[in-house]
Amino acid sequence: MMYNAKIIDHSSHFYCIWKKTFTDIYIYIYKKEKTLRSTKLEIMAPSKVILNVGGEKYTTSIDTLRAREQGTFFTDLFARQWQAERDPKDESIFIDRNAKLFAHILEYLRTGAIPNNVKSDETLRQNLVIESDFFRLPKLENLLAKPTLPGTTLLEKL
Numbered sequence: 742m743m744y745n746a747k748i749i750d751h752s753s754h755f756y757c758i759w760k761k762t763f764t765d766i767y768i769y770i771y772k773k774e775k776t777l778r779s780t781k782l783e784i785m786a787p788s789k790v791i792l793n794v795g796g797e798k799y800t801t802s803i804d805t806l807r808a809r810e811q812g813t814f815f816t817d818l819f820a821r822q823w824q825a826e827r828d829p830k831d832e833s834i835f836i837d838r839n840a841k842l843f844a845h846i847l848e849y850l851r852t853g854a855i856p857n858n859v860k861s862d863e864t865l866r867q868n869l870v871i872e873s874d875f876f877r878l879p880k881l882e883n884l885l886a887k888p889t890l891p892g893t894t895l896l897e898k899l
Contacts, residue, residue: 788802788804789803790802790803790834791831791834792833792834792836792843793828793833793834793835794838794840794843795838795839797840797841797843797844799843799844799847801847801851803819805847805850806818807819808850809878810878810879810880812877813876813878814876814878818834838875839868842869843872845859845865845869845872846873846876846878846881849881849884850878855884855885859885869881869885870882
């Protein structure tokens with residue numbers, strides 16, 4: 742997405758054109774139709790993001806989504822090389838996943854923990870393992886791993 746703005750300083754006849762992408766601003770300054778200089782300014786990506794997951798909107802920060810683990814879906818989503826398509830109405834990013842399960846994923850990303858009731862609900866736990874695999878969150882997958890009891894064998898776990 743690129744935004745353009747033209748600023749004219751009438752007193753000195755300088756023209757400044759801003760071209761803004763998701764992560765960069767380019768400023769071109771003109772005087773009497775001659776380029777005086779061109780400067781690229783680095784800016785940080787917006788810290789707040791709206792995710793539309795399965796039709797449910799979640800507002801969080803990019804830092805929350807990237808801080809807990811490396812090499813995840815979210816680190817790729819907000820990488821400088823890849824720009825997510827955003828809804829023009831609210832700038833949200835659509836992710837076609839289960840919204841109710843994502844609430845648990847986001848809570849994990851915020852706190853680093855999952856509630857005990859999640860671990861005790863076998864269907865929910867298994868569904869969250871699938872979601873944690875999709876979002877590439879191996880630490881969450883480990884937290885969701887079925888607990889092993891002393892004296893069990895690998896065959897008994899399967």
